[in-house]
Amino acid sequence: MTAITLDALDLAALLCSRVCHDVISPVGAIVNGLEVLEDEKDESMRGFAQDLIKKSARQASARLQFARLAFGAAGSAGAAIDTGDAEQVARGFIADDRTTLNWTAPRVLLPKNQVKLLLNLLVIATTAVPRGGVISVTLTVEGDIGTFLITAKGINARIPSAAPSLLAGAPESGTVDAHGIQPFYTGLIARAANMTVDLSIEGDTVTISAKPKAA
Template identity: 60%
Template sequence: MTVFALDPLDLAALLCSRVCHDVISPVGAIINGLEVLDEEKDEEMRGYAMDLIKKSAEQASARLQFCRLAFGAAGSAGASIDTGDAEKVARGLFGGERTQLEWNVPHLLMPKNQVKLILNLCLIAAATVPRGGTIAVSLNGGSETARISVTAQGTNAKLAGHLPGLLKGTPEQPPSGPHDIQAYYAGLVATDAKMVLTVAAETDCVRIEAEPMQAIAKVL
């Protein structure tokens, strides 16, 4: 299959849509809460509005911090990222959700694209369990021999059939929305980190693994 390459401008536009998709809901809730404060005199309703504003602001902040690390530059070229920082933003993202995070990654400095890959795979895994479940993240080896595993477990866990192709950069059709671009971008990050992605699905379980290209080459 021919390897697909997305136009850089389309890639940038779709990634911006992906970030906006995550942030627009809590921001909209903040606006609604402010409108209630402006119009309501009832103290109970005003208290409800303040709670809504507070929770939505925290959610928007958590999502922005996550996106900054998962999609942003995260320092200069060749920079390393502490996996502890990745854990912090991941727990912030899932903190108010029905999905629980199990983080089995040791504290160490890793090349930024390996850390960004972990976070992007977390988002993809979370989308496979819309009713909630558990996301388990594990890492074996150091930065040169890292093997990453992200497993989603939950009722009817399922990865859309076209996403594995997007992860590998060989889709049957180009990414067309925020969820598609998530998988395509994760594939680009994996390639830049010299890692190969594989997907396995079982009943109520989806597992995405990444291992170094050199390890695959030795097996072959």
């Protein structure tokens, strides 16, 4: 595999496409609900539309808050991020009827890129259990350095086929599209944070670990 480099414009465009993909569904549902309220006189249907709008608005807000920390600047260069804030946006991002999030971590300030890496690894964990399951996050901290362990357990658990090569910055296809930009970006963040990422699977459990590179 040969490592590839995206120029800044392509990286920005692909990340924007990813964020739009994540929010277009709930935003579209809000629009549909508003159209029902405009045209429908039946009170039960209007109640259904109002519930849809509320649920979709919460989902869109949660996804945008998550994207702000996981993909955005989230403060100036060298800034630290509260892991409590990371937990809050992670719970909002994963809030559904199929997946349970267990979060075991001290509430501390960690360097921005480490927290961004943790959140992006969480995204990969959700794709590892497409039918839902239990995702467990364990964070240990020594000084200002975090070590992450994430497990995703569920039916048909799998390591996404392209994830390892994308994390390594060397996709087998030789290109990166909007579908693959998230794991590719995760690899960029890992290298910026001077951390290594490992993925493994045993039975119905995928394990993702990240730790500082050996000196």
